[in-house]
Amino acid sequence: xxxxxxxxxxxxxxxxxxxxxxxxxxxxxxxxxxxxxxxxxxxxxxxxxxxxxxxxxxxxxxxxxxxxxxxxxxxxxxxxxxxxxxxxxxxxxxxxxxxxxxxxxxxxxxxxxxxxxxxxxxxxxxxxxxxxxxxxxxxxxxxxxxxxxxxxxxxxxxxxxxxxxxxxxxxxxxxxxxxxxxxxxxxxxxxxxxxxxxxxxxxxxxxxxxxxxxxxxxxxxxxxxxxxxxxxxxxxxxxxxxxxxxxxxxxxxx
Amino acid sequence: xxxxxxxxxxxxxxxxxxxxxxxxxxxxxxxxxxxxxxxxxxxxxxxxxxxxxxxxxxxxxxxxxxxxxxxxxxxxxxxxxxxxxxxxxxxxxxxxxxxxxxxxxxxxxxxxxxxxxxxxxxxxxxxxxxxxxxxxxxxxxxxxxxxxxxxxxxxxxxxxxxxxxxxxxxxxxxxxxxxxxxxxxxxxxxxxxxxxxxxxxxxxxxxxxxxxxxxxxxxxxxxxxxxxxxxxxxxxxxxxxxxxxxxx
Numbered sequence: 001x002x003x004x005x006x007x008x009x010x011x012x013x014x015x016x017x018x019x020x021x022x023x024x025x026x027x028x029x030x031x032x033x034x035x036x037x038x039x040x041x042x043x044x045x046x047x048x049x050x051x052x053x054x055x056x057x058x059x060x061x062x063x064x065x066x067x068x069x070x071x072x073x074x075x076x077x078x079x080x081x082x083x084x085x086x087x088x089x090x091x092x093x094x095x096x097x098x099x100x101x102x103x104x105x106x107x108x109x110x111x112x113x114x115x116x117x118x119x120x121x122x123x124x125x126x127x128x129x130x131x132x133x134x135x136x137x138x139x140x141x142x143x144x145x146x147x148x149x150x151x152x153x154x155x156x157x158x159x160x161x162x163x164x165x166x167x168x169x170x171x172x173x174x175x176x177x178x179x180x181x182x183x184x185x186x187x188x189x190x191x192x193x194x195x196x197x198x199x200x201x202x203x204x205x206x207x208x209x210x211x212x213x214x215x216x217x218x219x220x221x222x223x224x225x226x227x228x229x230x231x232x233x234x235x236x237x238x239x240x241x242x243x244x245x246x247x248x249x250x251x252x253x254x
Numbered sequence: 255x256x257x258x259x260x261x262x263x264x265x266x267x268x269x270x271x272x273x274x275x276x277x278x279x280x281x282x283x284x285x286x287x288x289x290x291x292x293x294x295x296x297x298x299x300x301x302x303x304x305x306x307x308x309x310x311x312x313x314x315x316x317x318x319x320x321x322x323x324x325x326x327x328x329x330x331x332x333x334x335x336x337x338x339x340x341x342x343x344x345x346x347x348x349x350x351x352x353x354x355x356x357x358x359x360x361x362x363x364x365x366x367x368x369x370x371x372x373x374x375x376x377x378x379x380x381x382x383x384x385x386x387x388x389x390x391x392x393x394x395x396x397x398x399x400x401x402x403x404x405x406x407x408x409x410x411x412x413x414x415x416x417x418x419x420x421x422x423x424x425x426x427x428x429x430x431x432x433x434x435x436x437x438x439x440x441x442x443x444x445x446x447x448x449x450x451x452x453x454x455x456x457x458x459x460x461x462x463x464x465x466x467x468x469x470x471x472x473x474x475x476x477x478x479x480x481x482x483x484x485x486x487x488x489x490x491x492x493x494x495x496x497x498x499x500x501x502x
Contacts (some may be wrong), residue, residue, distance in 0.1 A: 014500055071499060075342040078496040090342065098336035103268045112264055115257040116341055 002087075003049035004199050005056070005073065005168060010082035012043040012068055042068045043079075044223040050216070052167075055190075055200040057210040057217030057231050059238050061245075064220040066203045070094060070170050073201060088167025091117060095172075096157030102146035106137060109145055110160050117164045127163040134189075135159035136182075155182060162189055169193065171202045187213075207235050257343065261351035266358060280359060281366055288314045291433045303435060305464075308374050312463040313432050313456045315367060319360040320398055320455070321423045327352045327402035328409045328416045335502040345495055349402040357395060367463065380466025390458055393473050396480035397455060400487035407494050410501050426452060451479040 043065045050056040058066050071077035072084060074092050099116045100109050110131055114124040132141050135155045145153065162169075169190075190200060190213065204210050210217065210231060217234040219227040219241070227237035270276035288310040295301045303309065327349035331338055334348055364387075368379065380386075409415040430452045431439065439447050447453055458472035 071339070074340075076339055076499040092340065092342070095336055095340040098340045099334070101264055101268060103271060104264060108264070108267065112260045115260045116337060116343055118257075118343070121256050121260075 002052060004052040004087050005050040005201065006083070006085045007049065007069075007073075008047050008083045010043050010046040010069075010072060010084065011041060011080045012065075012072060012077065013041045013080055041223050043072070043220075046082075046218070046220070046223075046225045048216075048218055048225065048228055050199055050201065052199055053194055053197045054216065055194060055202060055214040057214035057234065058201065058203045058220065059205070059207070059210065059217060059234065060220035060226075061241075065223045066220055067094075067172065069220070070172055070201070070203055073168075074170055086168055089118070089165055090168045090170065091161055091164050091166035092170040093158070093161055093172065094170060096154045096161070100145055100153065100157065103144055105144055106132075106141040106148070106156055110141075110156065113157065113160050114164065117161060119164050123165070131156075131159045131163050134162070134185075151179065151182075158186060162193070166198065168199045168201065171200065171204075173204055207238075211235055258347050258351055258354065261347065262355045262358065265351065265355040269359075277362065281363055284311075284314045284318045284363070287318070295433055301434065301438075305374060308371060308464060309435070309460065310433065311367060311370055312460045315360060315363055316394065316456055316459040317427065317430075317432060319356050320394065320452075321427070323353045323356040323398050324402050324405060325416075325419055325423060326356075328405040328419050330406050331410050331498060331502060338502055339499050345498055346403060346491055349406045350399060353395060353399045353402050357391060360391075371463070380462075382466045382468075383462070386462045386466070386468050389468065389473065390462055393458070393476050393480065394455060396484065397451065397476050400480065400483035403487045404483070404490055407490055407498065410498050411494070430456060432456065451476050 046065075046069065048056070058069060060066050068077065070092070072079055073086065074090060074094065097109075097113065099113055101112070104112070107128075110128060111121070111124055115121070132138075135141075135152075135158075137152060137156060140148065140152065148156070171190075187209075194200060200213070202210065202214060214231040216229065217231040218225050219234045219238045221241060226241065227234050269280065288307070291310055291314075292307050296306050330348045330352055331345070337343065337348065338345060405415060405419055409419075427433075429447075430450055431447055436444065436447055436453065436457075454472040454475045458469060458476065461467050461469050461472075
């Protein structure tokens, strides 16, 4: 099997003083001391690859570089060192409905969002009916988005993204979309997506869902890959880290 | 390309849909400005000039198109930060959608300008507009878009740019012969006024709208500046686009 996603020796750092301006010059904010955001490298030498049709999970504490890794895979960020290659189209469920406008109808928003995701008008027209059906919005598709509940908006966002042609789907904590029934539907869809040889990269804190969905995974710790391998093993490693952190704080308290 | 079309469509729909008098409000702004200056300079300061009201109107609409395009573009990456951070799209399209949206908006306002010219008397429709107006629109977009792109990128790095741009445009409004003819500028300062590409652009619009004649030197001058800006904007975008996602 050929790997569809390859990351080799990825290094990524953010600049210490990201923004300069008169305010910063005048106020002379003290440089932030030693906290986890001022660390030099957000990602340190991360290497992995994902084969076509597999699901890959990414876990780790907050601020250990999970979102950075997804940004790199998506192409919104560029690595300082290392190489990423992805064969095929990438779609992201990083943020459902980025670019939705509340004053526009659901229909207009689907077209706008579809175009933002890189679909052509023709492609959107072809799948529009399916999007509406999957989102279960019915006639509400013609009313402005501001009248929607937040569940309806995420449903519409999710439905639009999954109808964009993609070989690799990046998912960031959006497995909990809508009510329980819709979540089931999403899960079914993702399983079906994999059957059609689609590849998933999932960031989540929901260990049960990850264990169920993913074949392999990586556990990030302070930007480095602490453990790469079969998902169940990676989860065990992560739980070990969590326990270690807990017991060390307990020791510190006592 | 289709993304651009849909983004522009979104802006226009939102603008004209959200309030009952959307179109009227969009026109009211330049007219109100023109009216205020007309009162202030015609009646109070007593500017001696024929057709002063037409002079104001024909300059005001292109000016507002130009300045709103750039001022709004400057904030575009902040306003759409989720699109920059969470979706992989060509980021240069965001300021372009603003500039194109403002252009369409200007086109909607053109008939009103013509009605105004008609009320002021004289020959108000020129057949030569068929090619002159598209030429000037093209010139203006070539001139404005690179500036809009450069300011929008710069504003991500130095947040104060958006305020500086706002102040700069209110100053430029008076520095450019907008509410007064260039003949009123003292002789020794006139070369500076004439060197301003903004003056050339506004003057080009005036001659076209008022007389139906194109002054080649104005248009060429704007195009030269536009090309310089384009090269600079292209280099800047190529160098800095990858860092936009990190800083928002």
